[in-house]
Amino acid sequence: MKAKVHVTLKRGVLDPQGKAIEHALHTLGFGGVENVRAGKVIELDLTAADEAAARQEVEAMCNRLLANTVIEDYAIELVA
Numbered sequence: 001m002k003a004k005v006h007v008t009l010k011r012g013v014l015d016p017q018g019k020a021i022e023h024a025l026h027t028l029g030f031g032g033v034e035n036v037r038a039g040k041v042i043e044l045d046l047t048a049a050d051e052a053a054a055r056q057e058v059e060a061m062c063n064r065l066l067a068n069t070v071i072e073d074y075a076i077e078l079v080a
Contacts, residue, residue: 001045001046001047001048001051001054001078001079001080002043002044002045002046002078002079003043003044003046003054003058003076003077003078003079004041004042004043004044004076004077004079005041005042005043005044005058005061005062005066005067005074005075005076005077006039006040006041006074006075006076006077007039007040007041007042007062007066007067007072007073007074008037008038008039008072008073008074009037009038009039009071009072009073010071010072010073013071013072015036015037015038017038018035018036018037018038019036021036021038022034022035022036042066044058044061046058051078051080054078055076055078058076058078059076062074062076
């Protein structure tokens with residue numbers, strides 16, 4: 001089973017990388033872009049037997065290492 005974890009800064013947390021991307025896009029002529037937020041995607045190959053066990057394991061990983069839950073949100077996507 002594969003898992004993708006999407007980690008982004010929480011709303012209200014300053015995102016300087018997102019602002020830099022937004023500015024660069026405007027400079028390139030893409031003026032219709034607003035409120036860019038940058039994040040990261042972490043892909044994992046899991047040996048978990050079922051989806052519930054996989055989700056529980058990945059949630060523990062996120063809470064302990066993959067995301068700083070004080071300032072970041074995460075979303076888990078599982079693919080069998």
